[in-house]
Structure formats: structure tokens, C-alpha cells
Amino acid sequence: MMFAPLRERNYRLWAAADLVSVAGTWMQVLGLNWLVLTATGSAATMGVVVMLQALPVLLLGGWGGALADRLPARPTLIAFQALRALLALTLIADTGRLWPVYAIALASGTISAVEGPCLGRFGSALVPPSALGSALALGSVLSSAGRIVGMSVGGVLVGITGPGSLFAINAATYVAVIVALVLMRTEKIRTLAAPPPGEGGVRAGLRYLAGRPTILVILALSFVLGSLGRNYQVTMAAMVTGPLHGGPAAYGLLSTVFAVGAVAGGLLLAGTGRSTLRVLLATGLTISLLQLCAGFAPNILGFAALILPIAAGAVILDTIIATRVQLDTREEMRGRMLATLGVVSSLSGIVGAPLIGWLCDAAGARGALVLAGAVTSLAAVGGGYALARLKGRSLSAVLPGWGRRLADQPA
Structure with a gap:
């Protein structure tokens, strides 16, 4: 039962990409915290960055979910991963100013408002309904493992190379997700029902x-x-x-x-x-x-x-x-x-x-x-x-x- 989702090739690709991506995300979180703290010395400023990432999800979550129900999940996720990679690369050009960090945090949160429900729908299409619980549980394990790896490796690298390398690695992990999405066998992805006309809104x-x-x-x-x-x-x-x-x-x-x-x-x-x-x-x-x-x-x-x-x-x-x-x-x-x-x-x-x-x-x-x-x-x-x-x-x-x-x- 535990490894039933791993019998699906598409899920194996998705799980491997998710592990890599989560590790990269936590490297960027650590690098971003380091960047803000060294620039301002203020933990409150870090809180502003976190708030800017969460705010779009609160304000736009309903519309993001409606879009996720209408848009084709796979190409939408490929586009979002490319956008996230560009945002991560933008952070490398550290000018010492905070407004680019705020803008990127807000843009990242706006992407998350649509990407979050889109990820959930797509993940459920990779396995049969009977294996969904195990797939989500394995996803939690991978997220925890990715966080441990990302924070551990990031903690070492940030002191040696500075936060820029962490942003570059995170950008590369998004490319890995795109590759995994491209390699998936589309005929093995379950087609989820789309909302009928007039029923696709908030x-x-x-x-x-x-x-x-x-x-x-x-x-x-x-x-x-x-x-x-x-x-x-x-x-x-x-x-x-x-x-x-x-x-x-x-x-x-x-x-x-x-x-x-x-x-x-x-x-x-x-x-x-x-x-x-x-x-x-x-x-x-x-x-x-x-x-x-x-x-x-x-x-x-x-x-x-x-x-x-x-x-x-x-x-x-x-x-x-x-x-x-x-x-x-x-x-x-x-x-x-x-x-x-x-x-x-x-x-x-x-x-x-x-x-x-x-x-x-x-x-x-x-x-x-x-x-x-x-x-x-x-x-x-x-x-x-x-x-x-x-x-x-x-x-x-x-x-x-x-x-x-x-x-x-x-x-």
C-alpha cells in the first residue's frame, strides 16, 4: 500500500521532481532570510516578506482555484515553473535594495494563488483515486525530506558562497520540474472533469x-x-x-x-x-x-x-x-x-x-x-x-x- 503510487511512472517522475524542488525552495527561503537580515538587521522586515507571499493567496485564492479548475494543468504548471525560475535568477542580482525582494515575494505569492490548487488537481490525476491518500502521504514525506536537505545544504553554502548560489540552485530545480513534466506520458494522466458552462466561477x-x-x-x-x-x-x-x-x-x-x-x-x-x-x-x-x-x-x-x-x-x-x-x-x-x-x-x-x-x-x-x-x-x-x-x-x-x-x- 505504501509504495502503490510509485508503480505509476508519471508519479515517480513527479515525486523525484518534487523532492528536488522542495529542497531548492527551502534553500531560497534560507538565502532570502539571510539577504534581508544582512541588509536590514530586522526580523520584522522578514515578516513583511512572508506577509507579501501569503497575502495574494488570501485575496486571490478563490479566483486562483476557479482558474485551476478551467486551465489545463500540465502546460500551466510548466509556465509557472519557468516564471519561478526567472524570479529566482532575478534575486541573484543583489543591489542592496529591498523593493526587488518585495516585488518578487508579491509575484511569487500571486503565482501560488493559482499554482497551489493546480498542483493538487494535477497530482490527483497521476494516480488512481484508491492510491490518492498514499500519494499525498508520500508527498508529505518528500516535503519533509526536501526541507531537511535544503536547509542543511543551504546552511553550509550560504556561509561559503553567499545567498546568490542558493537562488541559482533553486532556479535549476524548477528546470528539473519542467523536464519531469515534459517526460510524462500524457496518455497515462487521468482526465479530470471540467466545470460545465456557468459553473466555473468563484x-x-x-x-x-x-x-x-x-x-x-x-x-x-x-x-x-x-x-x-x-x-x-x-x-x-x-x-x-x-x-x-x-x-x-x-x-x-x-x-x-x-x-x-x-x-x-x-x-x-x-x-x-x-x-x-x-x-x-x-x-x-x-x-x-x-x-x-x-x-x-x-x-x-x-x-x-x-x-x-x-x-x-x-x-x-x-x-x-x-x-x-x-x-x-x-x-x-x-x-x-x-x-x-x-x-x-x-x-x-x-x-x-x-x-x-x-x-x-x-x-x-x-x-x-x-x-x-x-x-x-x-x-x-x-x-x-x-x-x-x-x-x-x-x-x-x-x-x-x-x-x-x-x-x-x-x-
């Missing part, structure tokens, strides 16, 4: 979403658990520098443990392929309770022991949410639903990071973890109750541990 997507209460509950859970239970970089730093009395080495250890947990979670889900609502709710409740317990961790090792399953569960949760949003919606609406998920994810990050930071300042790092864990636990139970009502079942049927009835039913 309003049609919103009407469809309004009539899918199960998806609305899943998106609400994604927002609450994402905003209060995903900003681990903030809480890990607050715990290390606060009650756990650690230093940079301790923070590095926790970051490594988190990355290992993320890879393990992706492999576990890819191996089982059980992307059901029951698993989604159980995972959400489990990692919420673990987050609450993390607030009482006595030392770095105890905290790391809790971070490992939390990271694994976070990947499982996010992957199942993406799977359910794709499998439980009509193919001609898939781009718009994926765009909505992207908007929710971006919004949860924008809202959650400062909120968690404020909680750490107001209640301490331990208090923030306990409070956020309690709220997300209640949200998981509330989500289970709402889904049970929608499906006409008891709570025990959708939340394991509340009874013995099974309900491995798709949404």
Missing part, C-alpha cells in the same frame, strides 16, 4: 461549498487546530528559552526531532492508507492532548518525547484533510476546494503565530501549551459531534475511544 464554488457541511466542519477543524496547534516553532523556542532553560543546541535538537516525526507520520499514513474521518478526528484529539501534556514536560528530553508523536500526528492530520477535501468533492470543483483549504491554512498561520506568541508572553510557554491544547481538544470533540450529527450517527461511531462501533466511512 460564486459557483462558494455555493457548492455551502452545500457540503462535512467539508465545512473539516475546514473549521483545520483552522482551529492549525492556528492553535501548528505554530510549534514559536512554542518550542518559548519553552527552550523559558522553563526548560535550554540553548541553541537544545532548539536544534527539537527541530531535528520534529523533522524526524514528520517523516515518520507520512510513512505511517502512506503504509496504512487509512485517510478516514475517524482517523482524522482521533489524530486531532490525540495531538491536542499531547500538546496539553507538553506544557508539563519536566526537561528537554521529556519535551522531545512529546514533540515526536505531535509532529507525526500533524502530518497525518494535514494529509487526511487534504485527501478528504479532494476525494469528497466533485472533480470539477476540486481546484476551488483546494484553494479554499489554502486560504484557511494561510489564515490560520497569520492568526495563530501572533496569538500563540501573545499567549506565551501573557501566560508563559507552559500556560500557552496547556490552554491551546485544551481548546484544540474541545474543538476535536466538537468536530466529532458535528460530523456525527451530519451523518446521523452517534459520537462513538466517529471518535474511537468513545465506544466500540466502527465507522471508517469517507465523508
